Amino acid sequence: MKISNVSVKALKEKYGTPLYIYDVNHLKKNMEGYLKNFKSLEFKTEVLYASKAFSCKEILRIAKNEGMSLDVVSKGELYTALSIDFPKDRIYFHGNNKTVDELSYAIDNNIGMIVVDNLMELYEIEEIAKEKEKKVNFLIRMNVGVEAHTHKFIVTSHVDSKFGVLYDSCDYKEMMEVIKNSSYLNFKGFHSHIGSQIFDLDAFKAALEKLLNIVKDFDFPLVLNLGGGFGVHYTNDDKPIPFDIVSRTLIETAEAALKKNNIKLEKLCIEPGRSIVAEAGYTLYTIGYMKKTPNKQYYFIDGGMTDNIRPALYQAKYDCDIVGKENQEKTEVVTIAGKCCESGDLIIEGAHLPKAEKGDLLITYTTGAYGYSMSSNYNKALTPAVVFVEDGKDYLAIRRQTLDELIEREV
């Protein structure tokens, strides 16, 4: 098996397992898929990479060079972006509970846009901005009440969501008053994010229409950011919508609504995370022991919930293969289990695979999003290395954590 013309077995020899592998060609193709199609003659457009899906210096360099903008959600993600000189005016800072320290850091660094999540945060920003005598560009995150059909733990936009403000609520009205009376708050528009791993474009259209309705209240063109959440292919049950269709549909919906209502927009943004990185990422494991129980057959791998928490957290499904045996008959029905002291540490249940031998390599597909970024040191597992491959070449983006690093912050 090869990824971008690099032998997966050779990667195992060079870097060991567990190993995250990213196909750079695939990453670039995904970014370009949005950038090329999410364009309008009526208003400016911007495609942000939601770096929570996978943040490291190298992916941010690629996003920067491709012309993407960036969504960060913590000082850590912002620091990572600044460390590679990501253009500050292309960074949007999200989060429902940004600390004074985080907000001051963003304002000192002249970050392009802060996405304000609630009334208290707006007061906080006004105070910091006044003290620093700086004008702050910001969007308000709206809870547009659109519930996308996805796993309930991932839905973020029901009425009691921890994220965002409800239109016409007391908090919303007070925010508008605060903005009117401040010379430091430069209100630019609205943001909404309705969930994740969504396949239904009507959900995005509904959210967009809600935002466009609010736009009518203002007498200047606003920026609207529709968030991310576009679904990807984990297994054959998932039918993602191609980038060009997602992009064109949203642009055309906005253009038609603007025309109909005779209103203008300054800019329309989207911020995909998962759909940029998920399918470009693989995780490589070595199979250790195997065992049969009365009703199951297990293949044990040298990683697990520490490098991919999604099956345990969301009952997420993945596909896999045994490297070099992809074309062999899949005679076995297997549970792929990790090495943590936790019965729920199962990466795949009911995987159809050929017979394996100890030492075989197991590869899981579509693990590029929320794998590394949600990894943990549970059981003092070492965070795996991340390797990037492109046209027959491989290079280390993040080296494997060492035992010394595991304990270096401890007294």
Ligand SMILES: Cc1ncc(COP(=O)(O)O)c(C=O)c1O
């Ligand atoms: C505000 C915001 N923007 C963008 C994203 C990216 O979502 P996804 O990775 O599903 O595209 C998220 C995460 O769901 C988010 O909370």
Ligand SMILES: N[C@@H](CCCC[NH3+])C(=O)O
């Ligand atoms: N981390 C989640 C999605 C949450 C996205 C952030 N709002 C996942 O793995 O699917």
